Amino acid sequence: MINDAQEFRKDFPLLAQNMNGKPIVYLDNGATTQKPESMIHAVCGYYGGCNANPHRGAYALSVEATDIYENARERVRKFINAKKSNEIIFTKNATEALNLIAYSYGLSNIKEGDEIVITISEHHSNLVPWQHVAHAKGAVLKYIYLEEDGNLSEEDIQTKITEKTKLVAVTQVSNVLGLVNPVKEVADKAHSVGAVVVVDGSQSVAHMAVDVQAIDADFFAFSGHKMLSPMGIGVLYGKEKLLDAMPPFLMGGDMIEYVEEQTTTYAELPAKFEAGTQNVGGAAGLTAAVDYLEKLTFDRITAIEKDLVDYALPQLRELPFIELYGCDTKRDNKTGIITFNVKDVHPHDVATILDAEGVAVRAGHHCAQPLMRYLGQNATCRASFYFYNTREDVDRWVEALKKVREVMHLGA
Amino acid sequence: MGLENIYTELIAEESRNPENRHHLASPTVTLKGRNPSCGDEITLELEVENGVVKDASFTGVGCAISQASTSMMIDLIKGESVDEAKRLSEMFLGMIKGDITDDDALEDLGDAIALKNISNLPARVKCAVLSWHTLDNALEEKKE
Numbered sequence: 022m023i024n025d026a027q028e029f030r031k032d033f034p035l036l037a038q039n040m041n042g043k044p045i046v047y048l049d050n051g052a053t054t055q056k057p058e059s060m061i062h063a064v065c066g067y068y069g070g071c072n073a074n075p076h077r078g079a080y081a082l083s084v085e086a087t088d089i090y091e092n093a094r095e096r097v098r099k100f101i102n103a104k105k106s107n108e109i110i111f112t113k114n115a116t117e118a119l120n121l122i123a124y125s126y127g128l129s130n131i132k133e134g135d136e137i138v139i140t141i142s143e144h145h146s147n148l149v150p151w152q153h154v155a156h157a158k159g160a161v162l163k164y165i166y167l168e169e170d171g172n173l174s175e176e177d178i179q180t181k182i183t184e185k186t187k188l189v190a191v192t193q194v195s196n197v198l199g200l201v202n203p204v205k206e207v208a209d210k211a212h213s214v215g216a217v218v219v220v221d222g223s224q225s226v227a228h229m230a231v232d233v234q235a236i237d238a239d240f241f242a243f244s245g246h247k248m249l250s251p252m253g254i255g256v257l258y259g260k261e262k263l264l265d266a267m268p269p270f271l272m273g274g275d276m277i278e279y280v281e282e283q284t285t286t287y288a289e290l291p292a293k294f295e296a297g298t299q300n301v302g303g304a305a306g307l308t309a310a311v312d313y314l315e316k317l318t319f320d321r322i323t324a325i326e327k328d329l330v331d332y333a334l335p336q337l338r339e340l341p342f343i344e345l346y347g348c349d350t351k352r353d354n355k356t357g358i359i360t361f362n363v364k365d366v367h368p369h370d371v372a373t374i375l376d377a378e379g380v381a382v383r384a385g386h387h388c389a390q391p392l393m394r395y396l397g398q399n400a401t402c403r404a405s406f407y408f409y410n411t412r413e414d415v416d417r418w419v420e421a422l423k424k425v426r427e428v429m430h431l432g433a
Numbered sequence: 434m435g436l437e438n439i440y441t442e443l444i445a446e447e448s449r450n451p452e453n454r455h456h457l458a459s460p461t462v463t464l465k466g467r468n469p470s471c472g473d474e475i476t477l478e479l480e481v482e483n484g485v486v487k488d489a490s491f492t493g494v495g496c497a498i499s500q501a502s503t504s505m506m507i508d509l510i511k512g513e514s515v516d517e518a519k520r521l522s523e524m525f526l527g528m529i530k531g532d533i534t535d536d537d538a539l540e541d542l543g544d545a546i547a548l549k550n551i552s553n554l555p556a557r558v559k560c561a562v563l564s565w566h567t568l569d570n571a572l573e574e575k576k577e
């Protein structure tokens with residue numbers, strides 16, 4: 022069980038590489054995951070064997086490209102258990118999906134004096150668009166803050182969401198604290214006051230089974246590249262009734278029905294929100310990624326990540342110079358993200374020193390500046406696991422951490 | 434490139450040296466410099482009178498490289514003319530870009546030569562140059 026992950030490593034060509042002369046220990050999966058060979062083949066196969074502009078040509082290749090694209094939509098529908106495949110809109114990434122909601126739903130449904138509620142642990146991609154809507158419409162942007170242990174404040178969920186609230190945006194897993202948020206509870210509260218709920222699934226879909234109907238999300242957004250797929254393909258899920266009533270986001274080819282000189286009628290879902298030539302190669306990759314994950318199963322993925330966290334945390338706690346964030350949750354909701362600092366050493370210096378040891382971690386504000394400020398930190402380091410990481414990776418990381426203070430001439 | 438050539442004792446110690454880290458009583462220019470992607474953030478204070486940088490100091494947070502570079506820069510420009518400060522800045526940026534490699538040509542940079550190896554660490558170049566870019570902007574502002 023423990024070094025289960027070894028068997029998957031051969032599927033990931035990049036993991037066989039060295040970084041700075043040492044076998045790479047890739048611990049930046051929260052930023053983007055590595056790619057399995059089967060996914061890379063699917064993308065190559067598409068471009069090498071079936072490339073054509075979907076929807077536009079009356080010839081076999083174009084039909085094949087269309088099939089590949091629409092098949093991906095159906096696979097994603099099943100993957101997150103949406104009711105209908107026309108509730109799946111392909112985007113460039115999670116950020117574009119969230120902007121689509123903000124521009125299309127937000128600007129047309131939120132009015133002066135209305136309230137938008139988000140959490141302090143949102144990624145900028147699920148924060149800045151709501152600031153924009155609030156500023157543009159004269160609405161009020163309110164925050165749900167955290168308990169001591171990094172979980173969303175129960176009290177804030179119950180008191181910040183009020184009759185004035187029109188939209189609640191919440192991440193399912195924080196990309197800094199790595200804690201699973203009670204999104205169903207937030208959705209229930211939002212629905213009880215007639216608000217819609219936007220769930221950012223960027224850090225969840227690749228790591229746990231997601232059922233958009235079970236959590237009752239009105240909108241759900243994620244990026245393919247954080248779940249084994251190519252960069253440049255993302256997904257917006259929205260309930261059909263909401264998507265149907267929303268105005269288009271981008272306008273042009275493929276999203277129309279009839280265009281007159283002065284007026285246009287728009288296509289039905291999902292084409293209404295997919296203007297211009299789409300990323301069919303990316304969709305082919307996404308299908309292969311979903312295949313890979315479903316074959317592996319989320320039971321195994323979460324078990325491996327949990328084992329790595331349970332193996333790493335006691336070792337990190339042994340080191341008196343390590344500060345941890347989001348690692349003392351009172352609930353059973355920790356994912357494979359460990360955010361930390363080395364005392365008296367700036368995170369960027371830590372990352373540079375780990376880099377020299379072949380260990381890739383992220384340093385900085387993780388696109389969550391309001392959360393950093395709330396935690397009283399200028400920046401932090403983050404290690405984020407995926408199922409192909411091993412206990413040996415953890416050992417290499419911990420060993421490298423032990424060198425940091427010495428390199429900085431701070432003594433052991 | 435071994436890390437011992439980047440995080441030399443001099444750089445590590447200078448990054449923690451409190452000497453230049455304070456506010457000035459009467460700065461004539463105060464300017465913030467930032468690397469938003471890293472979170473490096475310094476505020477440079479200068480007291481410029483009759484074309485001379487009479488005093489300089491900084492406050493802020495950032496990595497060892499940005500902090501050491503800032504502190505060394507202040508040691509270098511304090512008491513120098515604005516023109517000399519600009520000349521040093523050009524020299525420092527030339528060194529970090531790898532355009533000037535000859536140590537003799539860099540002699541006037543004194544201790545800051547210790548940062549020369551950053552030119553081999555592309556990811557950290559912007560940390561080393563933050564204070565100097567901020568200085569350039571501050572001196573431009575002064576002229577207006």
Ligand SMILES: Cc1ncc(COP(=O)(O)O)c(C=O)c1O
Binds near residue numbers: 051052147
């Ligand atoms: C929680 C969360 N939301 C949104 C995003 C944005 O993803 P992308 O840059 O792929 O649009 C990220 C990625 O860093 C994230 O971690």
